[in-house]
Amino acid sequence: MPASAPLIDPDTLDWLAPLRWTRLWGRHALPAPACPGGTDWAGVAWRSALGPALFEASPMAFEAMYGEGVPDGAWSLSVRPQPGQALVGVELRLFGPLARHRPAVVQALARMRLGTVDSTADWQMGGWSDEAAEQLLHTPADTGTAFALESLSPLALCRPEDPGGGAPDTALLWRRLLSRLQQLQPPTKRTLPGGLRAWTDWVDGQVEQCSAWQRVHGRRHSARQARQMPLSGWSGHIAWGPEAAALQPWWRLAQAVQLGAKTRFGLGAVRLRAVA
Numbered sequence: 001m002p003a004s005a006p007l008i009d010p011d012t013l014d015w016l017a018p019l020r021w022t023r024l025w026g027r028h029a030l031p032a033p034a035c036p037g038g039t040d041w042a043g044v045a046w047r048s049a050l051g052p053a054l055f056e057a058s059p060m061a062f063e064a065m066y067g068e069g070v071p072d073g074a075w076s077l078s079v080r081p082q083p084g085q086a087l088v089g090v091e092l093r094l095f096g097p098l099a100r101h102r103p104a105v106v107q108a109l110a111r112m113r114l115g116t117v118d119s120t121a122d123w124q125m126g127g128w129s130d131e132a133a134e135q136l137l138h139t140p141a142d143t144g145t146a147f148a149l150e151s152l153s154p155l156a157l158c159r160p161e162d163p164g165g166g167a168p169d170t171a172l173l174w175r176r177l178l179s180r181l182q183q184l185q186p187p188t189k190r191t192l193p194g195g196l197r198a199w200t201d202w203v204d205g206q207v208e209q210c211s212a213w214q215r216v217h218g219r220r221h222s223a224r225q226a227r228q229m230p231l232s233g234w235s236g237h238i239a240w241g242p243e244a245a246a247l248q249p250w251w252r253l254a255q256a257v258q259l260g261a262k263t264r265f266g267l268g269a270v271r272l273r274a275v276a
Helices: 010-016 039-057 059-066 095-110 133-137 170-183 195-204 240-256
Strands: 021-031 077-081 087-095 124-132 145-149 208-222 227-240 269-276
Touching: 010 133, 010 195, 021 240, 039 059, 039 077, 039 087, 039 095, 039 208, 039 227, 059 095, 077 133, 087 095, 087 145, 087 170, 087 240, 095 124, 133 240, 145 240, 170 195, 170 240, 227 240, 240 269
Parallel strands: none
Antiparallel strands: 021 087, 021 124, 077 087, 145 227, 145 269, 208 227
16 A cells, blocks of 8 residues: 655745745737747747846846846746637746835836837736745645646756756656755755655655656857857656645645746746646
């Protein structure tokens, strides 16, 4: 009989309690030429377009989000083309202190230009909300069905011991989620709570129902380095049976914070879904 999942202990909840963010969302017209390399990399063009508009709205906010010293994961972007429509769904998350720049970001969204197209009339602001990690972990799991975690944009993941290693598995996704949560903590609070060791042991024992991944490659232009920079990641999904349902709240947290590197370029967006 499979081992039961550990409880989420008070120390882990205390560690996660300060992890909060502001989420903004809306829809945007996306001309096809703005997606070099395909829609997998739509966030790259979007990030580049947002920068100048943000500088016009608030140089202080621009420096906080685009400055040289900004940690890679301080904010995240998710741009998802909508099938059959010339629109993309867009979400930005401003973690921790960056949330105070929400008004400037909202102004920038209203005035940004994507490629040669003036998008002032094309941005449809959906809204914004303040959210917290702890809320997601208290969401009940569906214990009656299989479920999957699938990529909505490439996942820039690697194994520290083997950077050129194989496709993602449960263990890698779990460890990269923990790394992302550490990254979002203040430097003095990045030590993982002891209770998460039991979770890691339990996760390592979970059996995948199926898994399918492929490497995808793209590029971005670096204005700072004046050259094209390569991008790569994994696209695909991984599924588990109902016995692994305790993972679901953690993957909901992964939906919010995104997984892996380059979240500011739209990478690492994932979705938790039921498997019929």
